[in-house]
Amino acid sequence: MSFQHQHAAHCESGVISNLLRHHGVPMTESLAFGLSSALSFAYIPFVKISGLPLIAYRMPPKSIIKGLMGPLAARFRFETFRSAAAGQQRLDGLLAAGKVVGLQTSVYWLPYFPPDMRFHFNAHNLLVYGKSGDEYLISDPVFEEPVRCASADLARARFAKGVLAPKGLLYFPEAIGRQDVTPAAVRKAILKTCRTMLAPVPIAGVRGMRLLANKVAKLPPADAHTTAFIGHIVRMQEEIGTGGAGFRFIYAAFLQEAATLAQMPQLSAFSDRLTAIGDTWRAFALKAARMVKGREPVDPVAIASKLRDLAALEEAFFRDLKAALP
Numbered sequence: 001m002s003f004q005h006q007h008a009a010h011c012e013s014g015v016i017s018n019l020l021r022h023h024g025v026p027m028t029e030s031l032a033f034g035l036s037s038a039l040s041f042a043y044i045p046f047v048k049i050s051g052l053p054l055i056a057y058r059m060p061p062k063s064i065i066k067g068l069m070g071p072l073a074a075r076f077r078f079e080t081f082r083s084a085a086a087g088q089q090r091l092d093g094l095l096a097a098g099k100v101v102g103l104q105t106s107v108y109w110l111p112y113f114p115p116d117m118r119f120h121f122n123a124h125n126l127l128v129y130g131k132s133g134d135e136y137l138i139s140d141p142v143f144e145e146p147v148r149c150a151s152a153d154l155a156r157a158r159f160a161k162g163v164l165a166p167k168g169l170l171y172f173p174e175a176i177g178r179q180d181v182t183p184a185a186v187r188k189a190i191l192k193t194c195r196t197m198l199a200p201v202p203i204a205g206v207r208g209m210r211l212l213a214n215k216v217a218k219l220p221p222a223d224a225h226t227t228a229f230i231g232h233i234v235r236m237q238e239e240i241g242t243g244g245a246g247f248r249f250i251y252a253a254f255l256q257e258a259a260t261l262a263q264m265p266q267l268s269a270f271s272d273r274l275t276a277i278g279d280t281w282r283a284f285a286l287k288a289a290r291m292v293k294g295r296e297p298v299d300p301v302a303i304a305s306k307l308r309d310l311a312a313l314e315e316a317f318f319r320d321l322k323a324a325l326p
Contacts (some may be wrong), residue, residue, distance in 0.1 A: 003129040005139040008247055012064045013038065014124040014141025015102050022100055025072065025179045034254025035181060036067025039247055043212040044202050049163060050120065051141040055212065055236040057247045059196075061104065061123040065171065071179030071185040080167040084155040088166030091128065094172065098127045100129045104169040105158030112140070112147040122164040129188055149261055166313075180312050190258065193251075194322040197314060206318075209311035217304035223274060226300055231292040233303075234280040234285050245285065246322060248278035270317070277313050284310060
């Protein structure tokens with residue numbers, strides 16, 4: 001079967017939905033994202049990205065892939081390597097056998113990314129479906145068309161150092177036992193997301209949003225670190241892995257699909273409601289970006305207030321969503 005590339009909003013959900021469709025599973029990106037319970041929030045001050053705390057709007061890398069294994073009765077093989085040579089040899093062997101292979105890479109070392117989009121983020125997923133000479137044929141879901149990458153560049157991206165170092169990670173399905181999605185699987189996935197967002201853990205879910213708001217509120221207004229911190233929130237939200245608003249839109253699309261799949265029409269209203277929350281995240285990012293660019297005064301207290309408003313909206317949303325499930 002020839003591989004069909006499809007553009008997606010997010011790399012991991014795009015990769016796994018493309019890969020599953022290649023193997024005959026009718027999987028959309030939004031269904032992959034929702035069924036794997038990937039939506040979340042976390043503020044992790046002890047993990048640093050470029051010297052600033054990790055702020056995540058989804059579950060950790062590989063969670064979407066691994067989260068689909070149960071609902072589809074699937075088995076995936078994951079492999080890492082000690083050297084780039086070993087990683088390339090294994091990849092070439094799998095391609096020669098006709099496999100489509102998923103890889104975890106660093107955005108910074110992928111030359112087909114425009115220079116202003118490259119940054120040191122080591123959890124970017126893509127698919128390799130062939131090789132022509134010294135170039136790999138790549139389906140990167142955040143690009144509209146397939147791209148090519150020289151073997152040396154791809155090796156560098158696969159073996160980048162730092163936080164979330166990929167160590168040459170590659171993966172592919174070994175077995176897929178089920179090609180349909182059951183109503184029970186949809187309900188279980190939604191309940192898991194509700195538990196994640198309402199978790200009694202200071203750094204996670206809506207409590208994580210409030211913890212971040214408290215941190216921001218204490219920052220001095222006229223300070224370079226404050227501006228960098230607020231800019232970092234925006235970058236983590238809107239540039240790294242689709243971010244806060246984008247993930248809310250994807251999950252809203254999942255709820256719309258789930259209304260039909262699970263025969264729960266009440267989920268359609270929740271889809272509309274979460275789309276509105278996503279719009280609020282976008283408005284938050286716009287205000288923060290205006291401060292960072294000097295178009296309005298830097299006001300940490302105002303940013304913190306908007307974060308607390310978003311936490312209240314999401315807490316009410318996930319409590320109501322949980323209560324609406326039969």
